Amino acid sequence: MAVSTNVNAPKPSTGLSAELGKRFRSNIQTYTIILALIAIWILFAVLTNGAFFTAQNVSNLFRQMTVTSFLAIGMVFVIVTGNIDLSVGKLAGFVSVVAAYFQANVWYQMIPDQPLIAAILSVIIGVGVGVLFGVLQGYIIAFLNVPAFIVTLGGMFVLNGLILLVTQGKTIPANQPYFSEIAQGYLPPIAGWIIAAIVVVFLFWNMFRSRQSRARHGFELSNLGLELIVTIFFSLLVIGYVYWVNQYRGVQTPVLLLAITAMIMAYISNNTRFGRYAYAIGGNREAARLSGINIRRSIFLIFILMGLLSGIAGIVLASYVGYGTTAAGQGYELDAIASAILGGTSTLGGVGTVFGALIGSLIMSSLTTGLQMLNVAPAWQYLVKGGVLVLAVYADVYFKKNR
Amino acid sequence: MSEDIILDIRNVTKRFPGVTALDNVSIQIRRGEIHGLCGENGAGKSTLMKILSGVYPHGDYEGTIIYDGKELNLGVGAIRQAREEGIAIVYQELTLVPNMTVGENVFLGKEPVERGAIDWNKLYADTRDILAKYRLEVSPQSVVKYLGVGKMQMVEIAKALSENAKILILDEPTSALTESEIDKLMEILENLRSHGVTCIYITHKLEEFFRITDSVTILRDGRTVATLPTRELTQEKLVSYMVGREMKERFPRSHRKPGEVIFEVNDLHAVDPNETNRKVLNGVTFNLRRGEILGIAGLMGSGRTELVTTIFGEYGKITRGSIKLEGEEIHVSDARDAMHKGISLVPEDRKGQGLVLMQSILKNISLANLDQFSGFMRIDGDAELAAATQQARALAVKAPNLQVRVDSLSGGNQQKVVIAKWLLTNPKILIMDDPTRGIDVGAKYEIYKLMNDLAERGVSIIMISSELEEVLGMSDRIMVMHEGRSTRTLEIAEATQERIMALATGIADELVAA
Numbered sequence: 001m002a003v004s005t006n007v008n009a010p011k012p013s014t015g016l017s018a019e020l021g022k023r024f025r026s027n028i029q030t031y032t033i034i035l036a037l038i039a040i041w042i043l044f045a046v047l048t049n050g051a052f053f054t055a056q057n058v059s060n061l062f063r064q065m066t067v068t069s070f071l072a073i074g075m076v077f078v079i080v081t082g083n084i085d086l087s088v089g090k091l092a093g094f095v096s097v098v099a100a101y102f103q104a105n106v107w108y109q110m111i112p113d114q115p116l117i118a119a120i121l122s123v124i125i126g127v128g129v130g131v132l133f134g135v136l137q138g139y140i141i142a143f144l145n146v147p148a149f150i151v152t153l154g155g156m157f158v159l160n161g162l163i164l165l166v167t168q169g170k171t172i173p174a175n176q177p178y179f180s181e182i183a184q185g186y187l188p189p190i191a192g193w194i195i196a197a198i199v200v201v202f203l204f205w206n207m208f209r210s211r212q213s214r215a216r217h218g219f220e221l222s223n224l225g226l227e228l229i230v231t232i233f234f235s236l237l238v239i240g241y242v243y244w245v246n247q248y249r250g251v252q253t254p255v256l257l258l259a260i261t262a263m264i265m266a267y268i269s270n271n272t273r274f275g276r277y278a279y280a281i282g283g284n285r286e287a288a289r290l291s292g293i294n295i296r297r298s299i300f301l302i303f304i305l306m307g308l309l310s311g312i313a314g315i316v317l318a319s320y321v322g323y324g325t326t327a328a329g330q331g332y333e334l335d336a337i338a339s340a341i342l343g344g345t346s347t348l349g350g351v352g353t354v355f356g357a358l359i360g361s362l363i364m365s366s367l368t369t370g371l372q373m374l375n376v377a378p379a380w381q382y383l384v385k386g387g388v389l390v391l392a393v394y395a396d397v398y399f400k401k402n403r
Numbered sequence: 404m405s406e407d408i409i410l411d412i413r414n415v416t417k418r419f420p421g422v423t424a425l426d427n428v429s430i431q432i433r434r435g436e437i438h439g440l441c442g443e444n445g446a447g448k449s450t451l452m453k454i455l456s457g458v459y460p461h462g463d464y465e466g467t468i469i470y471d472g473k474e475l476n477l478g479v480g481a482i483r484q485a486r487e488e489g490i491a492i493v494y495q496e497l498t499l500v501p502n503m504t505v506g507e508n509v510f511l512g513k514e515p516v517e518r519g520a521i522d523w524n525k526l527y528a529d530t531r532d533i534l535a536k537y538r539l540e541v542s543p544q545s546v547v548k549y550l551g552v553g554k555m556q557m558v559e560i561a562k563a564l565s566e567n568a569k570i571l572i573l574d575e576p577t578s579a580l581t582e583s584e585i586d587k588l589m590e591i592l593e594n595l596r597s598h599g600v601t602c603i604y605i606t607h608k609l610e611e612f613f614r615i616t617d618s619v620t621i622l623r624d625g626r627t628v629a630t631l632p633t634r635e636l637t638q639e640k641l642v643s644y645m646v647g648r649e650m651k652e653r654f655p656r657s658h659r660k661p662g663e664v665i666f667e668v669n670d671l672h673a674v675d676p677n678e679t680n681r682k683v684l685n686g687v688t689f690n691l692r693r694g695e696i697l698g699i700a701g702l703m704g705s706g707r708t709e710l711v712t713t714i715f716g717e718y719g720k721i722t723r724g725s726i727k728l729e730g731e732e733i734h735v736s737d738a739r740d741a742m743h744k745g746i747s748l749v750p751e752d753r754k755g756q757g758l759v760l761m762q763s764i765l766k767n768i769s770l771a772n773l774d775q776f777s778g779f780m781r782i783d784g785d786a787e788l789a790a791a792t793q794q795a796r797a798l799a800v801k802a803p804n805l806q807v808r809v810d811s812l813s814g815g816n817q818q819k820v821v822i823a824k825w826l827l828t829n830p831k832i833l834i835m836d837d838p839t840r841g842i843d844v845g846a847k848y849e850i851y852k853l854m855n856d857l858a859e860r861g862v863s864i865i866m867i868s869s870e871l872e873e874v875l876g877m878s879d880r881i882m883v884m885h886e887g888r889s890t891r892t893l894e895i896a897e898a899t900q901e902r903i904m905a906l907a908t909g910i911a912d913e914l915v916a917a
């Protein structure tokens with residue numbers, strides 16, 4: 001923690017439990033949501049007699065959460081700046097039908113018998129479509145000053161129309177060999193272990209590097225034991241995950257893709273000017289402007305980023321379901337918004353984390369999977385999800401007040 | 404006891420995570436007196452007042468408060484309850500709803516109702532009466548956000564007065580008021596005192612204690628140092644009680660020699676960008692030398708803030724005249740551009756323009772300076788923290804660490820964060836719009852020293868201040884504005900309070916021909 005500038009402030013205690021307590025209090029929001037997740041998991045594990053935790057089910061659960069997670073990550077940035085994007089579900093849907101269309105109708109004529117190149121081109125085109133749409137919406141929002149709610153609401157209608165135009169109301173298959181691997185593939189177990197090893201080494205390296213750098217700047221170092229415990233805990237989490245999914249078919253490619261994306265985005269949100277500016281704009285637009293921040297540019301870039309992530313989500317979606325349909329991506333924007341908010345993103349702007357959104361998204365997909373396993377009717381699934389959303393946010397408000 | 408004690412605060416302690424804001428505080432307040440409360444930034448003054456007004460209800464603090472003979476026990480709906488018990492407060496920070504009218508604000512939460520619907524006519528008529536009673540020249544129908552800060556503050560006071568309170572709490576009511584508005588407030592307070600209303604009065608302008616209060620309690624680091632009748636106090640004594648040591652002088656004087664002229668404003672005319680037929684500047688001419696502190700004096704509404712925000716590219720639309728930096732004419736398009744050219748502005752309104760309240764001290768200090776700490780992509784978090792720590796130290800920001808949110812700081816410490824942020828930008832020209840508002844005497848002194856240091860290092864400073872003493876104490880020259888125009892620029896040797904006031908009010912016929 002920072003050096004105290006107040007002579008009379010109590011000396012920060014360096015006892016392990018005291019620091020753990022401090023850390024817990026300062027991150028209460030994240031912990032509330034993680035506790036909620038664990039509670040939900042235990043509940044389902046009990047109700048399904050452990051079937052919820054089988055390797056196969058865990059593997060599917062994580063695979064299933066990827067599409068909305070990409071959207072939720074982007075949504076964090078959008079909501080943090082005080083905006084909203086209602087078009088992301090339909091945009092992902094549109095990207096998925098475009099990718100399907102090219103596979104079904106174009107590549108076999110243009111580049112027959114080149115499935116790898118066809119898959120790569122499908123990805124490029126899909127992501128490109130997402131980015132382009134983000135550029136368009138971002139331009140209207142940032143430079144023409146039309147509120148994001150309206151622009152993206154309009155965008156949702158437009159995309160719905162475009163989806164119908166491309167599909168002509170029919171379902172288009174998207175099951176080319178390489179393309180399918182994007183969301184349905186698994187890494188061989190050994191590759192999973194190598195990745196786990198790399199992550200663990202990185203975690204430790206990062207811990208020591210940041211301690212060194214803090215020491216170089218003459219800051220007080222926090223308790224080494226505590227940092228070790230935290231690092232070891234996360235390492236075990238990664239190792240445990242890899243071990244468990246390896247019991248089934250290995251680390252899922254879309255989950256790997258999501259993890260990499262999330263890490264990049266988390267890094268951007270904390271360690272780059274772009275990220276900082278997003279939070280400042282959402283926190284106090286006027287103060288941000290007077291600090292010399294180019295607000296239009298920031299918002300423009302954020303919608304492009306949202307477009308990019310919608311593009312990725314669309315590709316994963318097409319690969320996951322294996323076809324593009326008129327209903328593709330329907331309602332995903334709401335799942336994404338709910339995930340972000342569950343994860344602690346403030347609808348008032350200025351607050352939110354990528355990590356939180358991932359946990360939020362994991363809660364949403366845990367609910368879906370768990371309730372399906374219990375054969376709960378879809379109607380009741382909606383009721384439960386809605387209730388959990390409001391309850392979770394209330395719990396958060398409650399804990400904050402009674403800290 | 405023979406004395407009639409209306410409020411007996413006994414051993415009150417209030418803790419926040421990491422800070423003990425009030426530590427066993429005891430104060431007795433007599434019925435009908437004006438009781439001053441004095442202390443450094445973060446001493447706990449506002450916190451104590453928030454306990455009285457129910458922001459922190461019973462159970463949120465330790466100790467007892469006896470109000471009017473019985474224990475003050477504010478529970479659910481504490482704020483409303485306090486109001487009904489006759490405790491009215493004007494908070495340190497403005498709490499008006501900007502998009503509502505004056506009338507709506509005054510009656511917010513207690514709107515007159517006629518058969519289930521708000522009786523607007525009564526609401527506006529009552530507002531008009533209240534405003535008239537205290538001779539406040541504001542229309543009940545005007546929307547609050549278009550009023551200046553001073554007017555807003557007066558509306559806030561009117562709102563509190565409309566409650567028919569037994570105790571009126573004023574937390575730094577004058578920090579945004581002009582001299583004449585302060586005079587008006589003093590009159591109102593004397594009038595209330597003669598009607599038996601008790602008043603608790605907080606300010607950092609020490610002379611006001613001597614002007615209006617009957618007794619003063621001094622708080623230091625959350626503890627009561629002393630309660631004394633005002634007539635037994637002197638400014639020096641008050642200061643030494645507050646800061647715990649003697650302070651010889653209020654303004655450090657440095658012997659510097661300003662260099663050549665680096666910034667010139669010539670016959671600047673500008674209009675309000677939203678209403679282009681409203682003129683805000685009608686001919687401002689002045690220059691600024693390297694390493695000089697130029698004070699800008701003037702009444703509220705004389706265009707001082709408009710002038711500096713126009714220079715900063717953030718407000719007025721320039722219709723005539725020129726601005727030259729180092730001999731070359733410049734056109735500043737916005738804040739970003741201004742900063743690129745080496746001009747920084749410490750804005751007037753810390754909450755609205757200076758700070759991102761929900762973020763940490765660290766992030767606020769570095770916000771305008773991230774380029775310094777960034778490579779192509781990455782922000783060097785440690786370099787950032789080191790620089791921010793240094794600034795926070797230099798300004799004695801009182802906080803457990805730099806990760807705490809700025810909205811948990813006392814008002815004066817928030818202001819220090821704003822100043823720290825802008826000092827870090829390393830400007831050639833630093834414009835400060837009322838930089839020491841709400842800051843205690845000790846910290847002011849530190850800021851003045853920093854300003855002197857900067858000037859000695861060749862930074863040119865433009866300082867707006869509503870406190871004439873401060874302008875006189877710190878400036879090398881003083882430019883006086885009157886109705887959007889610059890009048891004479893006085894050398895410090897020839898400047899006196901009277902002369903500045905004469906120019907500012909337009910009595911003196913010293914206007915420089917444009």
Ligand SMILES: Nc1ncnc2c1ncn2[C@@H]1O[C@H](COP(=O)(O)OP(=O)(O)OP(=O)(O)O)[C@@H](O)[C@H]1O
Pocket residue numbers: 419420422423424442443444445446447448449450451495801802810811812813814815816841843
């Ligand atoms: N909501 C809060 N959370 C945490 N700490 C707080 C909170 N409110 C106040 N504090 C701390 O309590 C202390 C007293 O603050 P308070 O606002 O009462 O000071 P003050 O005497 O009014 O100062 P100023 O003259 O600057 O207005 C400060 O150290 C402040 O940081």
Ligand SMILES: [Mg+2]
Pocket residue numbers: 448449450495574813814815
């Ligand atoms: Mg205060």
